[in-house]
Amino acid sequence: MSSSRRVDELAKQALDTLRPKAKSLIVTVYGDAISAHGGSAWLGSLIRLLEPFGLNDRIVRTSVFRLSKEDWLTSVQIGRRSYYGVTESGRHRFAAAHNRIYTVETHSWDKQWTMVFTNLLGLEVEARDSLRRDLGWLGFGPLAPGVMLHPDPDRAALRQTLLDAAVGDRALVLRGAAEAWVAPEALRDVIRSCWGLDRLADNYNQFLGTFRPLWRAMESAEELNPALCFLVRTLLMHDYRRALLRDPMLPDELLPTDWPGSAARLLCRNLYRLIQGPAERYLMSILETAEGPLPAASPNYYARFGGLQEVA
Secondary structure, three states: OOHHHHHHHHHHHHHHHHOOOHHHHHHHHHHHOHHHHOOEEEHHHHHHHHHHHOOOHHHHHHHHHHHHHOOOEEEEEEOOEEEEEEOHHHHHHHHHHHHHHHOOOOOOOOOEEEEEEOOOOOOOHHHHHHHHHHHHHOOOEEEEOOEEEEOOOOHHHHHHHHHHOOOOOOOEEEEEEOOOOOOHHHHHHHHHHHHOHHHHHHHHHHHHHHHHHHHHHHHHOOOOOHHHHHHHHHHHHHHHHHHHOOOOOOOHHHOOOOOHHHHHHHHHHHHHHHHHHHHHHHHHHHOEEOOEEOOOOOOOHHHHHHOOOOOO
């Protein structure tokens, strides 16, 4: 079997295995690809970009409409064409996720825990649920009804999330260390209950099982198909994001030995670096903006995963 045919088969298997939902996949495409190129695209070109994922015209139109209702996207009508761009709130969410997905920052843990209380007076049920989801994106876990916990959150992202939820002045956020006499078993029980580490480990292992063969096949391929590279890159980030954004990025001393999240990050970085160039060229050949062809990626894009090779 030729190397290109092997890559084709593995990519199809990955798509069949993951079966991404349309709305979630579009969030991945905007977060990973379009946001780095200005954040807006003509709907017709977006529909064409998503065809290889098995999404038809009707599904894409319905999904972007729903994402507009959820304040992820906003639309502008110019003549008969609709252009969908990322909202300000969406940009903040993508920025918070961007730091967790593409940036590796290691520092020692000060053993301080952060708690956020979400059952605020006057906050509607839907707004509370939305706040809890956004805190989950930052890696917070549910300690108890109305209480979210994190050992070491991004404080700036937390503050911005609370401001975006319009609870910035009323939010109760507490920070402190466990008493010295608290048993390690008690902390392990809290960690299991808040973040479901067994399930998270399963997610990472499934990710490794899906993308390790693709890495080996694409790394040894004589030539990489740009359209296939974009499909694989999108599936890679879609699956990795699903696992990572449930991951609180706990300090090493709180994690089990042989934590699969470390191997997943390394694999994601290596495969992304390998295929991002052809994937970028394909993206820019398909998408259109109101001003014409898609602009070049921002410098921030090339800082991902410690540095990417610039696309000519």
